[in-house]
Amino acid sequence: MKTLWAFITKEWKHIWRDKKTLLILFGMPIAQMLIFGFALTNEVKNSRIAILDPSKDTESRQLINRIDASKYFEVRKYLDKPEDIHRAFRRGEVRMAIVFPSNFNDDLMHGKQVTIQLIADASDPNIATTVINYATAIIGDYQNEKLGLKKLPYRIEPVVRMMYNPQLKGAFNFVPGVMSMILLLVCTMMTSVSIVREKELGTMEVLLASPSRPIKVIIAKAIPYLFLSVINIITILLMSYFVLELPIRGSLLLLFSESVLFIITSLSLGLLISTITDSQRTAMFASLVGMFLPTLMLSGFMFPIENMPKPLQVMSNIVPAKWYFIIVKSVMLKGLGLVSIWKETAILSGMTFFFLFLALKKFKIRL
Amino acid sequence: MRRILFILEKEFRQVMRDPAILRIMFVMPVIQLVILPLAADYEVKNVRITILDHNKSSYTSQLVNKITSTNYFTLVSYARDINAAMKDIEHDNADMILEIPADFERNLVKEDEAKVFLAVNAINGVRASLGSNYLLNILRSFNDDIRVKWIQMPRMNTEPRVGTTHSTWYNVHLNYQRYMVPGILVILVTMVCSFLAALNIVREKEIGTIEQINVTPIRKHHFILGKLIPFWIMGQITLTSGFIIARVVYGIVPEGNIMVIYAFSSVYMLAILGLGLLVSTFVQTQQQAMLISFFLMMVFILLGGLYTSIESMPVWAQYIAAVNPVSYFIEVMRMVFLKGSDLSDISRHLGIIALFAVVMNSWAVMSYRKRM
Numbered sequence: 001m002k003t004l005w006a007f008i009t010k011e012w013k014h015i016w017r018d019k020k021t022l023l024i025l026f027g028m029p030i031a032q033m034l035i036f037g038f039a040l041t042n043e044v045k046n047s048r049i050a051i052l053d054p055s056k057d058t059e060s061r062q063l064i065n066r067i068d069a070s071k072y073f074e075v076r077k078y079l080d081k082p083e084d085i086h087r088a089f090r091r092g093e094v095r096m097a098i099v100f101p102s103n104f105n106d107d108l109m110h111g112k113q114v115t116i117q118l119i120a121d122a123s124d125p126n127i128a129t130t131v132i133n134y135a136t137a138i139i140g141d142y143q144n145e146k147l148g149l150k151k152l153p154y155r156i157e158p159v160v161r162m163m164y165n166p167q168l169k170g171a172f173n174f175v176p177g178v179m180s181m182i183l184l185l186v187c188t189m190m191t192s193v194s195i196v197r198e199k200e201l202g203t204m205e206v207l208l209a210s211p212s213r214p215i216k217v218i219i220a221k222a223i224p225y226l227f228l229s230v231i232n233i234i235t236i237l238l239m240s241y242f243v244l245e246l247p248i249r250g251s252l253l254l255l256f257s258e259s260v261l262f263i264i265t266s267l268s269l270g271l272l273i274s275t276i277t278d279s280q281r282t283a284m285f286a287s288l289v290g291m292f293l294p295t296l297m298l299s300g301f302m303f304p305i306e307n308m309p310k311p312l313q314v315m316s317n318i319v320p321a322k323w324y325f326i327i328v329k330s331v332m333l334k335g336l337g338l339v340s341i342w343k344e345t346a347i348l349s350g351m352t353f354f355f356l357f358l359a360l361k362k363f364k365i366r367l
Numbered sequence: 368m369r370r371i372l373f374i375l376e377k378e379f380r381q382v383m384r385d386p387a388i389l390r391i392m393f394v395m396p397v398i399q400l401v402i403l404p405l406a407a408d409y410e411v412k413n414v415r416i417t418i419l420d421h422n423k424s425s426y427t428s429q430l431v432n433k434i435t436s437t438n439y440f441t442l443v444s445y446a447r448d449i450n451a452a453m454k455d456i457e458h459d460n461a462d463m464i465l466e467i468p469a470d471f472e473r474n475l476v477k478e479d480e481a482k483v484f485l486a487v488n489a490i491n492g493v494r495a496s497l498g499s500n501y502l503l504n505i506l507r508s509f510n511d512d513i514r515v516k517w518i519q520m521p522r523m524n525t526e527p528r529v530g531t532t533h534s535t536w537y538n539v540h541l542n543y544q545r546y547m548v549p550g551i552l553v554i555l556v557t558m559v560c561s562f563l564a565a566l567n568i569v570r571e572k573e574i575g576t577i578e579q580i581n582v583t584p585i586r587k588h589h590f591i592l593g594k595l596i597p598f599w600i601m602g603q604i605t606l607t608s609g610f611i612i613a614r615v616v617y618g619i620v621p622e623g624n625i626m627v628i629y630a631f632s633s634v635y636m637l638a639i640l641g642l643g644l645l646v647s648t649f650v651q652t653q654q655q656a657m658l659i660s661f662f663l664m665m666v667f668i669l670l671g672g673l674y675t676s677i678e679s680m681p682v683w684a685q686y687i688a689a690v691n692p693v694s695y696f697i698e699v700m701r702m703v704f705l706k707g708s709d710l711s712d713i714s715r716h717l718g719i720i721a722l723f724a725v726v727m728n729s730w731a732v733m734s735y736r737k738r739m
Contacts, residue, residue, distance in 0.1 A: 020651065024658045032665065039670060039684035042409075042493045046678040074678075089536060090708045092698055095678075108529070115530045122535035123705035125546055126409045127676055132533045133497075143529045154475055154517060156510045160485045160499055163456065168492030189661070193654050200574075281566050282387045284657045289391065289558050292665075293399055293551070297406045302674055304494070306415070307408040315402075326459070333490055336457055 003212045007220030011194075015224050022228075025190070029182050029232050030239065036178045037244040041170030044130040050077040050094040052085065057105035063142055067098070072134040089121045096120045096131045164333050175240050176328035177301025180321040182236070183259070184266045184295060185288065187229050191270030192287040193280045194221045195363075200280055214363040218356075221274075222267045229263040249335030258331065258345065262324040265348050268355035269320070275362045295321045323347050370585050374593025382597060392563070396555040396605055400612050404547040412439055414498040417461040419446045421469040426513075433509050434465075439501045456488050462498060463487040475513075537622075537705045544617050549700035550673040552609040556632075557639055557693055558664055560602045564643025565660040566653050567594055568735070573653055588732050595640050595728075602636045603629075622707035631699050631713060634720050638692050641727030648735045667693040695720055 015022065049067075053060050068075040076094055079085060085097045099117035101107065107114045118135050120128035165172040195218075198204040207217060237255070240246045248255065270287060277283040296302055298312065299321040305313055316322055323344040330336040330344075338345070382389070416434065420427050435442045443461045446452035455461035466484040468474075475481035485502060489495035538545055571577040580590065613619040621628070643660060650656045670677070670684060671693040677685060688694050695716045702708035710717075 018652065018655075021655050021658065024655060024662075028658060028662050032662070035666060035684070035687075036669060039680045039687075040675055041679055042491075042675050043679050044676055047676070048678065090702065090706045090712045092702055092708075092712075113530055115532055118531055118533040120533065120535050121706070122538035122541055123546060123701045124676070125535070125538055125541040125543055128535050128538070129410070129541065132535075133500075136531050136533070139529055139531055146529075154510070154514050155480045156475065156506055156513075157480055157482045158485055158503055158506050159482055160487065160503070162487050162489035162492075162495055162499075165489040165492055165495070168489055168496055170492055172489075173491040185661070186658075189657065190654075193657075197654075278387065279385070280653045281570065282385075282391060284566070284653070285388065285391045285395075285562065288657065288661055289555075289562060290395055292558065292661075292668075293403055293554065296669075296674075297403050303407050303409055304491075306413045307410065308406045312402070312406050316406075329490055330457070334457055340457055 003210075004216050004220060007212065007216060008223050011220055012224045015228070025186070025228060026232065026235070029186065029236055032182050033175070033178065033236055033239050034243065037171055037175050037240070040174040040178070042173070043170055044127055044134070045071050046074050047072060047095045047127065047131050048076040048093065049073050049131075050079050050085065050088050050097045051075055051100075052079040052082065052097060053100040053104075054102040055100055055104035059105040059108055060100045063139070064098075066142060067135065067138055070134070070138055072131070072138075085119060094121070095124075095127055096135065098135065171244050171246060172333060173301060175244055175246055176325055176332065177299065179236055179240070179328060180262070180299060180301075180324040181295055183229070183233065183262060183324070184321045185291060186232070187225065187263055187266035188270040188273065188287045188291065189284060190225050190228070191222060191267045192273040192277075192283040194225070195271065195274035196277050196280055196283045199278060215360060218271055218359060218363065222264075222271060225267055226260075226263060229267070230260060233259045233263065246332065248332050250331035250337065254338055255328070255331045258324070258327045258341070258348075261345065261348050261352070262320070262327075265320050265352045265355070268352050268359065272355045272359040272362070275359050275364075295319055298322065299325050301325055320348065320351055370589050371593055371596075374585065374589060375596055378593060378597045382601070392559055392601060393605065393608065396559060397608060397612060399555060400548070400551060400609055401616055403551055404544045404617070407547040407551075408543050410541075410543075411494055411497040411501070414440050414463065414501065415443045415461045416440050416502075417443045417446050417452050417455045417464045419449060419452045419464055419466040422467045422471040424472040426472055426475070427467050430467075430506075430509050434502070434505055437501075437505065439498075456486070459488075461488075462494070463502070465502070545619055545705060546701065547673075548613045548617050548619055549704045550697050552606070552613065553693065553696045553700055554668050554671075554673070556602055556606050556609065556636075557667070557696070559605055560598055560636055560639045561643040561660050561664060562657065563598050563601075564594070564640045565646045565656040567598075568644060568647035569650055569653055569656045572651065587735050591644060591728065591732050591735065594644060595637070598640050599633075599636050602640070603632065606632055619704065621704045623703040623709060625703075627703050627708070627710050627713065628700065630710065631696065631717055631720070634717065634724055635692060635696050638720055638724035638727055641724055641731055642692075645727055645731040645734065648731055667691050670694070671697050673697050690723075692720060692723055 051064055053064065064075065067073050077088060079088065079097065082099070088094050088097065097119045099119065101114055101116070104114055116139060118132050120132050122128035162168060198207060233256070241248055273283050273286050277286060298316040298319045300316065305316055308316070327341050327344050330341050418431055420431070431442070434440050443455055446455065446464070449466070452464045452466070456464060464486045466486070468482060468484070471481045471483065483506070485499060487495045487499050535541060568577070571580065610625065642663070646660050646663075647656055650659060666687065670680070670688055671691060672688065677688045677694065680688065699713050699716050702713060
């Protein structure tokens with residue numbers, strides 16, 4: 001016990017001495033939560049559009065004003081001829097072009113069917129489908145107003161309730177996602193350099209020559225970082241509650257303990273990387289380049305897992321952030337208890353033991 | 368000039384000597400590029416719905432048939448009661464509950480108005496609103512069907528009608544891979560280049576070999592150039608292998624001239640490497656370098672316009688996007704790959720990136736001190 005304590009003190013002094021790194025470690029999660037909590041949203045609004053309106057009459061102008069006034073669109077350009085559409089797209093100036101027929105007003109007044117063409121730049125298919133949907137809805141509203149609303153018989157009235165997030169804020173989905181990503185990457189990266197750094201600087205020999213067993217070395221490496229990460233998760237939770245205004249509907253204690261579990265999982269993964277690599281550079285590459293995109297894309301917060309092909313759905317199960325993301329959503333936003341998330345908790349614990357076991361097994365006591 | 372050659376030789380030898388880093392540099396991006404674009408399907412489909420039917424009439428079964436026959440919805444279960452239905456939502460087995468009250472049919476016939484209740488899991492707001500809109504559309508058309516059947520309402524309207532047609536240019540089938548592959552390639556190339564550059568000088572500081580270089584007659588800009596060129600070449604190799612994968616695995620061939628991309632990437636990599644070297648001159652340890660460049664990368668990548676659109680962000684975030692090199696490269700890639708833009712179309716992007724490269728590299732040269 002005493003040797004373990006001595007080891008922890010040594011690690012702690014190493015970390016404490018390097019004020020610049022400490023500052024980055026505490027400042028970075030705060031900055032990231034602020035930036036991503038406010039800036040990330042999968043809503044599509046203020047899309048730049050171009051108008052090609054050969055008729056230029058009052059009716060078409062009314063409709064254009066209506067489109068421009070909605071929060072989804074911003075009219076950037078008025079075009080003169082159809083060839084200009086291609087040019088505007090190729091320069092990336094607009095997302096969509098709305099083409100009115102000539103004689104829009106006349107045809108409308110004489111009861112003819114008039115057709116408005118929506119041409120979207122589908123080099124981004126997500127945005128293309130969304131802007132087409134929004135524009136169609138606005139034009140549909142316009143038409144309903146023209147027709148005048150009549151009370152029809154046999155109405156089915158749907159009553160819609162948006163659960164957990166009535167204002168449909170983007171932050172409800174992105175904050176838990178960003179949380180799991182920052183925690184995983186920062187924790188993994190911190191410990192991934194810890195052992196390999198001693199190898200690189202040559203102090204590993206001293207450690208190995210000491211009478212302590214590998215497990216003590218490994219635990220002593222992780223504990224100071226665990227302490228730092230706990231401070232980080234506290235600031236992150238405080239910020240998501242007070243600054244980003246996300247509710248915490250479930251038990252705070254449960255949320256906190258699950259976060260600590262996830263931190264331990266990430267630290268163990270870092271230790272594993274640290275034991276199997278032989279330079280800091282390789283370790284950091286493996287923990288960041290290797291994990292950043294898979295975590296971002298397979299944890300379920302950017303892209304729905306149900307939409308992925310089967311093999312990828314299976315693969316997403318080995319991404320630790322996926323399980324923590326589910327846990328945070330369940331406890332924080334849905335207000336559920338441990339009964340509902342025991343499976344996710346068990347998986348994270350299992351992963352932790354697996355990583356630690358492997359790290360211990362791969363830990364070489366000879367250089 | 369000869370001095371630069373010596374540094375180049377040294378750098379190349381160092382890189383070639385380390386097989387682990389070479390493997391990571393070339394193999395990891397390739398694997399990720401093969402796998403990850405398949406995950407990027409954002410379309411709202413397979414909305415999972417639980418139906419809670421208290422009425423159980425022929426109308427409700429017609430309605431359910433109509434809902435499940437579209438390919439937007441999959442029926443998860445007929446719930447027995449509201450608790451069971453809520454369980455489906457809580458455990459994320461269902462995205463929404465449609466509840467049909469017991470007096471649905473009676474109210475529809477006698478009162479002219481019947482209510483149905485829709486409860487949607489709205490944690491992901493956009494998915495929730497699109498999914499519920501689909502369902503509302505189905506309800507509306509079901510409603511129309513009933514009316515037509517019961518009162519023979521004229522379906523044709525004699526009043527003014529505005530219709531819309533739509534077309535999707537450059538990607539007619541709305542193929543997600545065509546859009547994701549070039550974007551992910553940009554991210555991978557950027558990460559590899561910037562991390563390598565950021566770690567490079569500081570590694571020499573940490574190991575102590577920088578002293579040896581400082582006492583040689585090598586000038587500051589020679590030193591920076593010598594660090595820059597090897598990574599620049601490796602970055603281009605990574606980019607090229609990415610193009611090959613895009614072609615072989617996904618069958619994606621650029622509409623425009625690929626040399627336009629190389630012209631842009633040559634300048635772009637100078638900018639990214641310059642940024643990495645700048646970070647490297649400011650920090651003392653590799654860990655600091657990695658943390659700082661990781662922070663920058665995460666901001667650049669998540670605000671780069673690949674995952675969420677830049678126009679929808681708040682104004683201050685759009686200012687960040689304006690100085691974000693990654694967003695320019697992603698846009699150029701898409702323009703050339705999908706729309707066939709040429710050099711004159713991307714001239715604005717090229718100019719901004721060139722400015723960026725000049726600023727970053729001259730800053731890096733200036734802040735590199737030959738004294739410890």
